Amino acid sequence: MKDLIHELVELYGPSGFEEPVRKVIQRYVEPLADEIRTDAMGNLYALKRGDGSGRRIMLAAHMDEIGVIVTQVEDSGLLRFSNVGTIPHKTLLGLRVRFANDTVGLISHDGGIKAEIRGQKLPDLGRWFIDVGAASKADLPVGVGDVAVFVRPFADLGERILAGGFDDRVGCAVLIETMRRLEESPHEVIFTFTVQEELGVRGARVAAFDLAPDIGLAVDVTPTGDSPKPDAPLAVKLGAGPAIKVADRGMIAHPRLRQALVQIAEERDIPYQLEVLSLGSTDAAAIQAARSGVVAGAVSIPCRYVHTPSEMVAMEDIENTVRLLTAFLGEMGIG
Ligand SMILES: [Zn+2]
Structure with a gap:
């Protein structure tokens, strides 16, 4: 599981350019699925048929990660950029980025580095740039529209692991592992x-x-x-088990689905916690509001330092998330 997470977390896959991630995931899920396909946007669907007595369940984890997109090239060879997703403005200084063609650069700004070190106000994103070591515009291996991800390599700390991009490659790894372990299910499950x-x-x-x-x-x-010193009061703790979503900025999880997950966790002695998040949301918000409405919820893997250069997750939380999902999908569950 650790090797799988390590492999997934270091792949290049900013929003809209998920192909390298999709290719690797496809290789893992192809032998496990009854049917596999992609759509025009690039979503990957791996279907596992049930015995016909259950429901049609969509399990979703996102392949994309945050990054930066080049908006303008200066004669000096420096690249101006904009954000792809919510990027860690305060931790950008000195951060390395990698483009699709493996060009590596570093992020800095023209607002006075010493001022920042003394704790003064950060300049707006428009004053930041990427330096890929080019002496002039003519030397640049990348240009306007090219997208880079942050370079934040994987580190094995034992029970806890460190990297950027656990959001949400760790969710992708959980889906793959759940698919591996799910032997029989009454449900038709689409790992998405x-x-x-x-x-x-x-x-x-x-x-x-x-x-x-x-x-x-x-x-x-x-x-x-x-x-x-958390930004906002939040009950979720690292290492205390999967967080069963009650609510976030984008949705209220369906109470019956939430209760079914809690009941299964209690029956199987799987540690769990309840999540109420005042910021952010997940794919579940879009799923819930699809068509005429879908019974939707989310299971979250606790993660310290989300969207910073280094995120941290606990292996036991990942294992317990897989156990919870496998148990949930293996039973009739929600009536
Ligand atoms: Zn995410």
């Missing part, structure tokens, strides 16, 4: 790997319309409230 979540759940909106599921569940990361 979505695109462009970070830009406003765009892929999931299309996927949920396409699939018209009875039930939708997103698997994503959620911030924790256990750091010394």
